Amino acid sequence: MTAVRPPTIIDVARRAGVSKSAVSRAFTGGSVSEDTRERVLKAASELRYRPSHSARSLKTNRSRLIGLAVTHLDNQFYPEVIEKFSGRLACDGCRVVLFVTRGEAGLEPMIDELLGFGLDGVILASSSHAAEVAAECTRAAMPVIMFNNVDTSGRLPGVCTDNELGAAIVADHLIGLGHSSIAIIEGVPDSSTSRERVTAFRERMLKAGLPDPVLRSGDYSSQGAAQATRELLMAEAPPTAIFCANDHMALAAIETCHELGKAPGRDVSIAGFDDVGIAAWPSFSLTTYKQPVAAMVDACVEGLFAEIAGERMIGETLRLPGELVVRSSTGKN
Amino acid sequence: MTAVRPPTIIDVARRAGVSKSAVSRAFTGGSVSEDTRERVLKAASELRYRPSHSARSLKTNRSRLIGLAVTHLDNQFYPEVIEKFSGRLACDGCRVVLFVTRGEAGLEPMIDELLGFGLDGVILASSSHAAEVAAECTRAAMPVIMFNNVDTSGRLPGVCTDNELGAAIVADHLIGLGHSSIAIIEGVPDSSTSRERVTAFRERMLKAGLPDPVLRSGDYSSQGAAQATRELLMAEAPPTAIFCANDHMALAAIETCHELGKAPGRDVSIAGFDDVGIAAWPSFSLTTYKQPVAAMVDACVEGLFAEIAGERMIGETLRLPGELVVRSSTGKN
DNA sequence: GGCGAACGTGCAATCGTTCCCAAAATTTGT
């Protein structure tokens, strides 16, 4: 019993009685007569032939593989994003290669890998070290686009929610409910996303003549947000509302409220940003600003494909509007 | 300005003043003198050379790409699994290519893709259609292993939690708390995982002299589980405890309890299976059987690598013990 | 100092495709 070598294009050609060019054309949609096409397809299926991916991409310089760099998946938002990307890219025959960035290190150490897997393009949904990555990728002529985060150096194109708009709308919502003492729990400080949300929220408050909100870092983590919430609510004059830079932290904040015996939406209002799946669950019923994930993913893929096709699109960041979703975690003061 | 073609091994060879064989050996760890190695590495880094992935895998028949087929990621368990796999495989220089199976269709329609991307191996963490996939993969000589699910045809190796042990332990726990009227919410019926858990749970109850539990299908979905919970709890003689075939459904069951004004752990006990991250959150505090995900992933990767290395391992399913985690969603009857 | 062993090197074949090119076959027009 010899290990059967998988059939090659030549085996198919022989069996179909044509040249390998014909077989190639039959598979890639080149011009072939109906007759040969049939014969080729028949021979191929009899032999269980499948074109070799590596040979093909060696010749064409296309792998139909797209890298997706994301941070720790315990933030519910990312699984949703991954699923959407996977589905969207599948429509164009592409697949997602995952790069989960180790929390602290960011994705800098995996740049080499990112560039070494023959990907057609890369989507950076990870927050940190965008600048270095940007530089390295453009040097390697690798198409890149950012998702839910902008490259502050302005060299990479990207797609994100209009964070400033969203944060302003959340601010208006809380202010409209009569809150004036509002705290903010931000994410990691060097993330553009967090910064934009925080800044816009603050500005809106100041513009409404309210005091500058207390700012705490939640580091985009549950523990961080829980700790921040604890500190805020146990202070002498606790805020009546807290705006968290994302749902992941807002949910932790709600948990912490319960722990402290405060009812979210009554004793203290909590608002988030993202609208992850479980935000809608009755236990949380989180008021939040919904990111238009589907539209963002579509735009992102489109942009990346344009880059891959050779269209230069430098530094343009597309900002899509989301939608305020009011639930019961916020209420009148 | 001409589009600069990425440097090839030949460019490096020329610049370093050696043959391409030497360059290749310097990169793949072949035998080269210290002197040449240095010259090659220097030339390579000056040119920003990276070996072409496709050329390399064409020659070596190895892509260092592993396919991972999973179902909808809204079940919290899978993101955790994905992250673990990604991390574990990265240790061996491999990357995960994602195949998210569209709910209804299962992964049957994507078999061709699964086999067409030049993967070194495939991990099936998706529940359905294992048999067809198994057949097709072995025919294509593609190493495959199942995760958290067993191939009933017994042809594919796999790794999963000892579901029967786990379910029995959960049953004992509930019985020990004095429950005798216990209902079960199962997943999709043709999933081995659900079947094993349900069967073992039932057996344990019968063995304890308790009545055969009511069985409802939750279809592994939130909505399904919520509906089932509603029906169970609004019945004439509602059960005092509910065992859900996974946490995803158990969490939905808890939500539904709140909706119906019943306190989990007091009015009705809820137990799950998996121990996903949020099960530990105070809002849920779900009693559950923890799957040893890290160990499972390790074993799974090891098994797959063995297959890739050519060691035949047919149909062996490894079942690892987990651990009961008691929280407050279950209580005395 | 001479003789193997050990090591480092380059040549050339090879992996399985795609695609250009010229030739052959077919269709079309008159």
Added chain:
DNA sequence: ACAAATTTTGGGAACGATTGCACGTTCGCC
């Protein structure tokens, strides 16, 4: 029915690496 236009076909050169083989070197050792 013949020439021109069109379509289909096969040969063969890439694509960018790895690797078996044979040939020099270098070195150690008696």
